[in-house]
Amino acid sequence: QVHVVESGGGLVQAGGSLRLSCSASGRTDDYHSMAWFRQAPGKARQFVAAIGWSETITNYAASVKGRFTISRDNTKTTIYLQMNSLKPEDTAVYYCATGRIWDANTDGMSYNYWGRGTQVTVSS
Numbered sequence: 001q002v003h004v005v006e007s008g009g010g011l012v013q014a015g016g017s018l019r020l021s022c023s024a025s026g027r028t029d030d031y032h033s034m035a036w037f038r039q040a041p042g043k044a045r046q047f048v049a050a051i052g053w054s055e056t057i058t059n060y061a062a063s064v065k066g067r068f069t070i071s072r073d074n075t076k077t078t079i080y081l082q083m084n085s086l087k088p089e090d091t092a093v094y095y096c097a098t099g100r101i102w103d104a105n106t107d108g109m110s111y112n113y114w115g116r117g118t119q120v121t122v123s124s
Helices: none
Strands: 002-007 010-013 018-026 033-039 046-051 058-060 068-072 078-083 092-099 118-123
Touching: 002 092, 018 033, 018 092, 018 118, 033 078, 046 068, 046 078, 058 068
Parallel strands: 010 118
Antiparallel strands: 002 018, 018 078, 033 046, 033 092, 046 058, 068 078, 092 118
């Protein structure tokens, strides 16, 4: 079993920055790629960013490309999402996910383990 925990959410004004963290623990053989998804009230879950086992493999949603950066620490158990130039439409609960896949997959169905989420609110 793999346990996933997010942190770093909060309230920020438009144009500001936040950094989210996600740590995974458990059987390291059970997780490789890690990703961020988000869900706003009344909307479907949306892919945000993903990073493969190799940090050189990353994917971003078009809506965040150039503003958000996903990275991974040397232990490969923690990832970060640096969010700059935040907009009110970035407001959502942000979820971290991981699974037995090696590429930076954008499909939520590919991920086996999910955290409980952290709220990000951007005020205008």
